[in-house]
Amino acid sequence: MAETVVVGTARPGRFATVLIVTGSVILAVVALAAILAPLLTGWGPTEIDPLGTLVPPGPGHPLGTDANGMDVWSRLLHAGRLDLGIAVAGVAVAVVAGTALGLVAGYLGGWVDDVLMRVVDVFQAFPTFILALAVAALVGNGTGNLIAVIAAVNAPAYARLVRAEVRTVRESAFVAAAVTSGASTFGVVWRHVLPNSLTPVRVIAPLNAGWAMLTLAGLSFLGLGVTVPAAEWGAMISLGSPDVVAGRWWTSVPPGLVLLICVLGFSLLGEGLQERAEAKRR
Amino acid sequence: MSPVDPDLLSIEDLSVVIRRPGREVAALSGVSLRVGRGEVVGLVGESGGGKSMVARSIVGLLPGGSHATGAVRFEGDDVLRMDAGALRRHRGHGAAICFQNPRGALSPTRTVGRQLTDRLTTHRRLTEAEARQAAEEQFAAVGIRSPRRRLGAYPHELSGGMAQRVMISLATGCAPGLLIADEPTTGLDVTLTKEILRQFRHAADADGRGVLLISHDLASVAGVCDRVVVLYAGTVVESGPAARVLGRPAHPYTRALLRSVPDVDGRAVVATPGAMPLLTAAPRECPFAPRCAHATAECTADRPSSRPVPGAADDWTLACFHPRTDELAVSEPAETPERVTAAAETVLEVDDAHVVYRSRFGKGGHAALRGVSLRVAAGETLGVVGESGCGKSTLAKLLLGLVPPARGDVKVAGARMSDLRGRELRQLRTRVQMVFQDPIGSLSPRRTVADAIGEPLRALGLPAAQRAERVEAVVDRLELDRSMLTRHPHELSGGQAQRVCIARALAGEPDVLVFDEPTSALDVTVQAQILEVIAGVVRDPTRGSVFISHDLATVRGFADRVIVLYLGRIVEEGPVEEVFGNPRHPYTRALLASAPSLGAGFAGPKVTLTDDLDDTEADATGCPLAARCPFADDRCRAEEQELRSYGAARAACRRVPEIPDLLKGSDIRV
Ligand SMILES: Nc1ncnc2c1ncn2[C@@H]1O[C@H](COP(=O)(O)OP(=O)(O)OP(=O)(O)O)[C@@H](O)[C@H]1O
Ligand code: SF4
Ligand code: SF4
Ligand SMILES: [Mg+2]
Numbered sequence: 001m002a003e004t005v006v007v008g009t010a011r012p013g014r015f016a017t018v019l020i021v022t023g024s025v026i027l028a029v030v031a032l033a034a035i036l037a038p039l040l041t042g043w044g045p046t047e048i049d050p051l052g053t054l055v056p057p058g059p060g061h062p063l064g065t066d067a068n069g070m071d072v073w074s075r076l077l078h079a080g081r082l083d084l085g086i087a088v089a090g091v092a093v094a095v096v097a098g099t100a101l102g103l104v105a106g107y108l109g110g111w112v113d114d115v116l117m118r119v120v121d122v123f124q125a126f127p128t129f130i131l132a133l134a135v136a137a138l139v140g141n142g143t144g145n146l147i148a149v150i151a152a153v154n155a156p157a158y159a160r161l162v163r164a165e166v167r168t169v170r171e172s173a174f175v176a177a178a179v180t181s182g183a184s185t186f187g188v189v190w191r192h193v194l195p196n197s198l199t200p201v202r203v204i205a206p207l208n209a210g211w212a213m214l215t216l217a218g219l220s221f222l223g224l225g226v227t228v229p230a231a232e233w234g235a236m237i238s239l240g241s242p243d244v245v246a247g248r249w250w251t252s253v254p255p256g257l258v259l260l261i262c263v264l265g266f267s268l269l270g271e272g273l274q275e276r277a278e279a280k281r282r
Numbered sequence: 283m284s285p286v287d288p289d290l291l292s293i294e295d296l297s298v299v300i301r302r303p304g305r306e307v308a309a310l311s312g313v314s315l316r317v318g319r320g321e322v323v324g325l326v327g328e329s330g331g332g333k334s335m336v337a338r339s340i341v342g343l344l345p346g347g348s349h350a351t352g353a354v355r356f357e358g359d360d361v362l363r364m365d366a367g368a369l370r371r372h373r374g375h376g377a378a379i380c381f382q383n384p385r386g387a388l389s390p391t392r393t394v395g396r397q398l399t400d401r402l403t404t405h406r407r408l409t410e411a412e413a414r415q416a417a418e419e420q421f422a423a424v425g426i427r428s429p430r431r432r433l434g435a436y437p438h439e440l441s442g443g444m445a446q447r448v449m450i451s452l453a454t455g456c457a458p459g460l461l462i463a464d465e466p467t468t469g470l471d472v473t474l475t476k477e478i479l480r481q482f483r484h485a486a487d488a489d490g491r492g493v494l495l496i497s498h499d500l501a502s503v504a505g506v507c508d509r510v511v512v513l514y515a516g517t518v519v520e521s522g523p524a525a526r527v528l529g530r531p532a533h534p535y536t537r538a539l540l541r542s543v544p545d546v547d548g549r550a551v552v553a554t555p556g557a558m559p560l561l562t563a564a565p566r567e568c569p570f571a572p573r574c575a576h577a578t579a580e581c582t583a584d585r586p587s588s589r590p591v592p593g594a595a596d597d598w599t600l601a602c603f604h605p606r607t608d609e610l611a612v613s614e615p616a617e618t619p620e621r622v623t624a625a626a627e628t629v630l631e632v633d634d635a636h637v638v639y640r641s642r643f644g645k646g647g648h649a650a651l652r653g654v655s656l657r658v659a660a661g662e663t664l665g666v667v668g669e670s671g672c673g674k675s676t677l678a679k680l681l682l683g684l685v686p687p688a689r690g691d692v693k694v695a696g697a698r699m700s701d702l703r704g705r706e707l708r709q710l711r712t713r714v715q716m717v718f719q720d721p722i723g724s725l726s727p728r729r730t731v732a733d734a735i736g737e738p739l740r741a742l743g744l745p746a747a748q749r750a751e752r753v754e755a756v757v758d759r760l761e762l763d764r765s766m767l768t769r770h771p772h773e774l775s776g777g778q779a780q781r782v783c784i785a786r787a788l789a790g791e792p793d794v795l796v797f798d799e800p801t802s803a804l805d806v807t808v809q810a811q812i813l814e815v816i817a818g819v820v821r822d823p824t825r826g827s828v829f830i831s832h833d834l835a836t837v838r839g840f841a842d843r844v845i846v847l848y849l850g851r852i853v854e855e856g857p858v859e860e861v862f863g864n865p866r867h868p869y870t871r872a873l874l875a876s877a878p879s880l881g882a883g884f885a886g887p888k889v890t891l892t893d894d895l896d897d898t899e900a901d902a903t904g905c906p907l908a909a910r911c912p913f914a915d916d917r918c919r920a921e922e923q924e925l926r927s928y929g930a931a932r933a934a935c936r937r938v939p940e941i942p943d944l945l946k947g948s949d950i951r952v
Contacts, residue, residue: 005362007348014303173724177734180682181786182712182741195728 034080090150098158395433856931
């Protein structure tokens with residue numbers, strides 16, 4: 001009886017699923033905590049406890065209070081609304097705007113392409129954070145403006161990504177087939193080019209949302225983000241960092257950790273999607 | 283031929299099952315075959331039959347999750363059970379593979395010379411200088427012109443044929459005992475195919491290597507192989523001397539395969555319905571039974587084992603309970619389609635069209651078409667043939683309005699394309715529809731079949747309900763199951779996808795259908811099925827068709843008239859029987875002579891062109907063929923050639939009247 005020779009299997013699909021599920025669970029937990037914040041704490045995010053500032057963690061305040069006498073646990077929970085909200089909304093706007101630009105540039109080509117891509121080049125010549133600083137200083141703070149800042153600094157990357165994809169998709173036989181079927185330019189782009197050019201966007205967007213959170217926290221840390229008493233992790237870290245030296249860790253370490261966890265969640269999700277896209281291509 | 287040593291490669295009862303979560307594929311079930319030194323063995327059969335799996339098992343590259351039993355003995359050692367070190371030595375010196383897609387297998391960022399010398403220095407331990415010398419000799423040996431210059435070329439700078447030669451030199455460079463070629467000529471035109479296959483024959487005859495030639499192109503294989511092994515659904519159904527198996531096959535599947543291929547001698551193609559099953563376990567019955575016309579109860583009760591054919595002297599084996607012994611009736615030519623009456627109205631007219639692809643930087647450009655004129659009448663099919671790079675696909679794009687003519691004009695149903703803009707142009711475009719070479723690639727990956735077929739109707743402004751009705755009607759006409767309508771392209775087989783593409787082309791009832799190599803990406807028996815569908819479609823008296831192919835045999839079966847393109851010019855045109863039966867132009871003669879054939883092939887005296895197509899010649903004055911034509915003289919090199927009438931055909935060669943005498947003279951078979 002001849003024995004069977006077995007060749008080992010790699011399971012890229014399985015690994016991708018683990019990454020995607022882990023990332024999604026992390027993000028879901030944080031988002032849920034932010035949404036359900038009023039149910040998880042008795043304190044409002046900007047409510048001041050008249051009995052004390054910098055109270056250490058204990059029965060009344062699970063994570064103590066900060067220098068203004070606000071409950072850290074409550075602020076931690078509520079801050080998720082602003083941080084996640086602005087990051088996700090900003091990236092969403094960036095995706096839509098960048099994709100539209102990339103589609104137009106990539107499909108039309110010629111001078112339209114040249115002009116749009118030179119503008120993109122200018123934006124991309126600066127490091128993202130420096131650019132964000134400049135734009136934020138220009139437009140001022142406030143939720144809407146912050147979304148605009150995040151969108152403005154990220155859109156160029158999507159434009160470039162989508163344009164490159166469109167340039168290849170444009171040459172494919174199915175686009176030629178659609179054109180010869182008499183479809184209008186808009187029809188070709190909307191029904192055939194766009195849906196087939198979004199794979200890289202799907203992969204990059206989650207990773208991008210993670211970076212956007214860091215950008216936002218950075219801006220707030222420097223005082224260019226949300227307006228002060230509003231609960232936001234970057235602002236909390238900024239306000240609490242002097243306390244660490246005095247041994248009062250609870251005002252700045254928890255928001256830092258949560259920020260880290262969120263970025264990790266987005267990264268895992270993005271990596272997982274990338275892994276899955278590659279496994280499919282193989 | 284050197285004496286055959288039976289002990290080079292011997293595969294014994296090899297079975298491979300690939301186990302993946304949720305999926306199990308019995309890729310090979312009890313395959314046995316041998317390749318001796320100095321022997322060329324052809325491995326033929328349809329896609330998914332297990333040809334590539336055999337190749338992979340020989341070099342120890344089975345995919346992850348494979349469970350293999352049996353043995354793959356190479357010079358006595360079992361490849362399946364080699365350790366990593368032995369396997370590495372085996373892959374370098376023992377067996378080497380030439381892959382199907384040479385460009386994909388060559389690294390794009392390194393010169394081809396570098397890639398070859400790297401191999402020589404690692405595997406043969408040559409010094410850098412010795413390796414360069416050896417590399418140059420290798421390139422010359424596989425017929426690469428000016429080898430020293432080509433060593434410095436990057437893969438994208440080489441033509442398809444040249445890249446395939448580089449691949450062969452890479453594979454033979456380390457002097458392996460066995461050369462495996464997986465579909466080495468797919469996508470190459472006839473003249474190149476012939477040349478590349480000659481290289482493999484040469485490797486066996488001159489260097490005593492064994493060669494395993496994997497191909498679905500039976501006619502090409504027939505010419506160079508000593509023996510042939512036919513695979514079906516992971517089993518060997520027939521094997522034996524090439525002349526026997528391809529000349530007088532006894533297994534119903536081999537016979538079906540042979541009848542599926544068009545031939546230049548113009549015989550009828552018989553399609554076999556159905557498709558190869560995807561097996562999840564080794565079959566317990568004859569795997570061909572569901573498609574076999576001779577199947578009996580015995581065939582589904584038990585699996586026929588491979589046995590020598592009784593009475594046959596050579597090692598001719600067969601796995602069938604009811605072998606066929608009668609002659610394969612292939613000689614009767616296909617019924618000639620009715621000639622179109624001259625009165626039929628013209629649906630497509632091209633007048634002196636030139637197409638120039640501008641280079642993006644700098645001035646100038648590449649002239650792909652240089653003054654092509656043609657007309658197609660309703661009910662008529664025009665065939666377009668020529669080597670790759672001669673402008674066939676550019677012509678198709680021109681007809682569809684995908685490239686603008688630099689000069690000249692295209693008229694569809696009487697309307698000039700260049701006169702129209704916007705909506706009117708889009709409406710005119712729906713009057714010309716194309717069926718593309720790669721059916722799956724020409725369907726939008728994220729849109730359903732129903733969407734794809736409805737696309738032209740959408741442009742006509744039909745409301746959704748009527749669209750759905752028309753889509754269903756055309757789907758029924760092409761005998762596609764209506765359940766296909768909700769599927770996406772990746773859920774279709776090649777044959778189904780091509781039916782969908784034909785359905786899309788027909789949906790808007792166009793005046794002209796253009797087929798650009800519609801079957802060359804498909805499997806042999808599927809090709810025959812699709813050709814049958816196309817034959818039904820082009821017979822429609824209200825529509826004209828243009829059928830483009832580098833495969834002369836396929837064109838012969840369809841077209842009423844043919845044009846022969848060379849470097850963007852028409853060199854010959856006329857009724858199909860006239861052009862194929864009595865070619866006037868030396869180029870047409872050469873094309874016909876190099877077309878592979880399972881039958882007698884082209885009967886007249888053969889003309890062989892010197893060298894490969896090289897499009898730098900296009901800009902020279904005089905006859906564009908002069909550099910390759912065996913009849914060229916100084917006047918040919920000086921004078922432009924125009925189409926002149928000879929009988930019912932027209933040809934652009936001043937020496938046509940003399941050629942019969944020139945051919946009689948001495949052996950012009952260069
Ligand atoms: N990596 C893989 N994983 C799982 N199944 C595979 C893999 N490669 C091939 N198969 C399956 O094994 C069978 C044999 O495939 P193989 O590629 O050898 O066929 P082939 O005759 O070479 O076809 P083609 O002419 O398309 O190259 C098919 O059923 C195929 O689906
Ligand atoms: S064994 Fe039976 S079913 Fe199979 S090929 Fe022979 S006759 Fe046909
Ligand atoms: S014109 Fe001269 S070179 Fe050209 S095909 Fe005729 S014989 Fe050959
Ligand atoms: Mg294969």
